[in-house]
Amino acid sequence: MPAYLDHAASTPMRPEAIEAMLPWLRDHHANPSGAHRPARQARRAVDEARDDVAEALGADPGEIVFTGGGTEADNLAVLGGHDRRGGMLVASAIEHPAVLEPVRSRAGRIVGVDAQGLIDLDALDTALDPEVTLVSVMLANNEVGTVQPLDEVADHVRRLAPAATLHTDAVQAMGWLDVVAASAPADLVSISAHKVGGPKGMGALAVRRGTPLAPRQLGGGQERDRRGGTLDVAGIVALATALRLTVEHRTATVARVGVLRDRLATGLLAAVPDAIETAAPDGDRSRLTAGICHLCIPGIESEALLFLLEQGEVYASAGSSCASGAMEPSPVLAAMGVRRELAFGSLRLSLGWCSTADDVDRALEVIPPAVARLRRFARRPAVAAATASPA
């Protein structure tokens, strides 16, 4: 069986989510904004889904805005607020590009992180002042899995930038953290369906009542004038279904997958000489989400490694792909102070709701010899282990 270890990129859909969306693709076609009975049926499905999504996020149904994915939710949160009242935007350096690029486009401030990817609270203080209108700090990082101390971030923001709203990108946290509790201090929370067993192209933004937000997409006034466009009924019910199941099983999934991840990480560290667990160099994984094993492997290049893993039917990822598909060293790793040569040897193995012990077994069987082979064929000297740890 192939080992799919790229859940942080996209998860397999939950069968229940597929079932939930099928009638809305196959049998029902009315626009939920319409005035007739079939339209009202669709509207009811959307309303009920909205209740589920709101519950999963600890929000009121009226605070949920459905979007075409996590990127749109992040853009709406960051730019929608800025469009309404301007001011200075602040984000951590390891945010997803869906946050970083909007913040950069408004000449915002970027706050550094430490070697484990945790936001530097002193640097945050420096970036905060009364002009700041929005601070965006993700709950859990998509590459290395670091969980940010959002409560502490919120304290600093309330104290030094009292006018600012707090946005958190919870896209990678939804499967692993009690997001209701963890995102409680946030005014804006982004999620994505396909990271939790839902379909691609579906997301949501929870907007706490009273949060200044201008729509980014103008149209027919849907979503209480916060996001124009015909509602994607099938996607919305599938998102709700996936979220409901994710929350229902989350504690068990975290426990089960956490054990798998630990076995994977520990096994690889033992079998791959000089490999470094990027965000837990001392082996303490308490600040990481349960599904991510991120390694930096000196003396190899990720794009070559991924090819050999694919030959062994292990599907993983590394770095970040540019538009051409070329692998670039990750800006997240750069922000954490990982040297560029070492970042070229990064490997992200991400488990999810349906990962199995077989996946881990296969990865442990395929990865060490693949690394050994690449090191054997490398014409340039391998990066010495002594100098390879993140600076």
Added chain:
Amino acid sequence: MRVLVAMSGGVDSSVAAALLVEAGHDVTGVTMKLWGGDSDTGCCSVADVDDARRAAQQLDVDHLVFNFGDDFLTYVVDPYVAAHVDGRTPNPCIECNRHLKFDRLLERADALGFDAIATGHHARIVVGPDGSPRLARGADAAKDQSYVLYVVPPADLARVRLPVGEMTKAEVRAEAARLGLRTAAKPDSQDVCFITSTGGRRAFLGDRIGLHPGRVVDVGGHDRGPIDGIELVTVGQRKGLGLSGTGEPHYAVAVDVAAGVVTVGDAADLMSDAVTLTDLVWAGPPPTGEALAQCSAHGTPRRAGVVPGPSIGGLPATIDLQWLDGPQRRVAPGQSVVLYHGDQVLGGGLAA
């Protein structure tokens, strides 16, 4: 045989991949991402990678993208810039072939378990006099690229395939059209991929090194005026010397960046009886006696007598080429001169 085909998104490499597929090989296409900056040709652009990927899809073969951008800077762009600082005229395409398209790609191909790599170059690999593979001119004389490949070591050629080298460009396009490849009508790439036509070398080098003013002096020692950006002047250059409309044509015959002097002369002053080559590479034993020497990518080969200089470790460190059919235009320092015997590449070096 498992073959990794370098696919640029152009018609030659698309057809190269197609021919290998038709020959029954297990083919994987790869596009090397080399340059991330501005480019006219869009080389390495998303559009080119798209073309390569779509051509691979048409052939039903896998397509990968390798990011060799750091190596490209180290082995091609940085030396290109450094050569201009010294007043030399480098050939970055040759260095790219040497370090990226062959050495680096072969390293990767070996590590990934491929038996050979292939490219869309118009050149052939033949059996040399000693039985080992040798580079030879492609079947299409007008498109021959053996000049830019002379630096590929013979030992590596055993694992290189150049499928379109036996075809003319017209045949390549016809084959692409026959196969319905979407790259069939794509124009040929031109010039140095990382230099744009709008900014040219001046903008590229000006951003990276300070361009310095100099003086133009004729061969008689008379000052002929100032010049802006002496690093941009190439031996043999006629335009851009600030001397247009001053009588007979003047050419740059020597560039001394350190002294800040460009020496100009007339057409006769540009001619030379000989050229010295350094940084030599050989396909086999260094030639003695006579060879054909080609001084630019599409230059006319000229007969030359080969006179070895002092040896280091049994091989000459330099050679002098003495033109046998009368004086030839001076070769700009840093340019490659490639030696042939018939169609076969014997080796070459850089003009001193």
